[in-house]
Amino acid sequence: MKAKIYIKYKEGILDPQGKTVHNALESMDIKDISCVTIGKYIEMDFDNISKESAELITEDSCKKLLANPNTESYTFEIVD
Amino acid sequence: MKFAVIVFPGSNCDHDAYYALNKILGVDVDFVWHKESSLQSADAILIPGGFSYGDYLRTGAIAKYSPIMKEVIDNANKGCPVIGICNGFQILIEAGLLPGALIRNINTKFISKTISLDVVTEKSIFTQNLKKNQIISMPIAHGEGNYQADDDTLKELQDNDCIAFKYSDQFGHNLNGSVDSIAGILNKQKNVLGMMPHPERACEKILGSNDGIGIFKSMIN
Numbered sequence: 287m288k289a290k291i292y293i294k295y296k297e298g299i300l301d302p303q304g305k306t307v308h309n310a311l312e313s314m315d316i317k318d319i320s321c322v323t324i325g326k327y328i329e330m331d332f333d334n335i336s337k338e339s340a341e342l343i344t345e346d347s348c349k350k351l352l353a354n355p356n357t358e359s360y361t362f363e364i365v366d
Numbered sequence: 367m368k369f370a371v372i373v374f375p376g377s378n379c380d381h382d383a384y385y386a387l388n389k390i391l392g393v394d395v396d397f398v399w400h401k402e403s404s405l406q407s408a409d410a411i412l413i414p415g416g417f418s419y420g421d422y423l424r425t426g427a428i429a430k431y432s433p434i435m436k437e438v439i440d441n442a443n444k445g446c447p448v449i450g451i452c453n454g455f456q457i458l459i460e461a462g463l464l465p466g467a468l469i470r471n472i473n474t475k476f477i478s479k480t481i482s483l484d485v486v487t488e489k490s491i492f493t494q495n496l497k498k499n500q501i502i503s504m505p506i507a508h509g510e511g512n513y514q515a516d517d518d519t520l521k522e523l524q525d526n527d528c529i530a531f532k533y534s535d536q537f538g539h540n541l542n543g544s545v546d547s548i549a550g551i552l553n554k555q556k557n558v559l560g561m562m563p564h565p566e567r568a569c570e571k572i573l574g575s576n577d578g579i580g581i582f583k584s585m586i587n
Contacts, residue, residue, distance in 0.1 A: 295469075299467075299469065299514065300469065300470075300472065300512070300514070300543065302470050302471070302472055302473070302474040302543075303470060303474060306474050326423075351423070351427065351428075351431070352423070354424055354427070354460070354467060356466065356467040357467045357469060357514070
């Protein structure tokens with residue numbers, strides 16, 4: 287079982303990396319992109335635990351360490 | 367008076383801090399490895415700059431869970447003076463001792479240069495030897511020093527006289543995008559200071575400025 291965790295800046299928090307990549311894409315003539323956001327993707331593997339336990343552990347990990355509640359939001363999914 | 371300089375894997379301003387405090391100012395200093403669980407009766411704590419844990423995940427995020435940080439937080443809450451410089455500031459924010467967040471510089475670049483700072487308050491143990499509105503000079507060297515806080519937090523900092531330093535606008539711009547040009551802040555009790563500029567690198571004229579001494583002398587008094 288595996289947790290797939292996605293972390294990104296909250297709305298309103300400046301994302302200079304995303305903006306710079308967006309500018310680079312436009313300078314390459316790749317058009318029609320309205321916004322680029324750069325975040326983090328984290329995977330965590332689990333040994334023989336229930337899906338409910340995996341969700342609790344992932345939630346706890348995100349709250350306490352993986353995301354900064356001041357600036358970042360997170361979502362995750364648990365997959366087999 | 368004895369300072370504890372906390373050393374994390376990746377700290378790289380710890381020896382500069384030791385040199386400034388011990389060799390220039392003549393204060394006793396102990397290096398305290400982050401795995402320790404005691405501060406050995408230190409009267410003040412300095413969390414130095416660098417790249418603790420390689421800045422993995424977020425700057426300061428992993429260092430917050432080092433064993434010594436429990437002791438740092440306990441001591442800070444009891445009123446012990448704590449100064450966090452650069453990565454030390456980032457760690458103090460992650461540890462919840464100071465509000466807000468430090469994100470990537472607005473121009474996405476690592477900025478390493480000597481800059482001017484406005485002293486915003488002289489009413490703290492860190493700035494009592496300085497004068498309000500005094501301009502002081504010292505280096506910055508950071509990629510993530512863009513201080514951000516929501517409107518309520520910013521107002522609280524302003525109302526409680528908790529902004530210690532601002533980037534001086536004498537060059538006409540805000541270097542890294544920080545809200546209200548903030549370069550250093552105090553907690554409400556005024557015993558914790560976090561700042562991005564490096565006073566420990568500005569303690570001898572031969573290095574271009576000795577304005578950093580004013581901050582350490584304030585603490586020693």
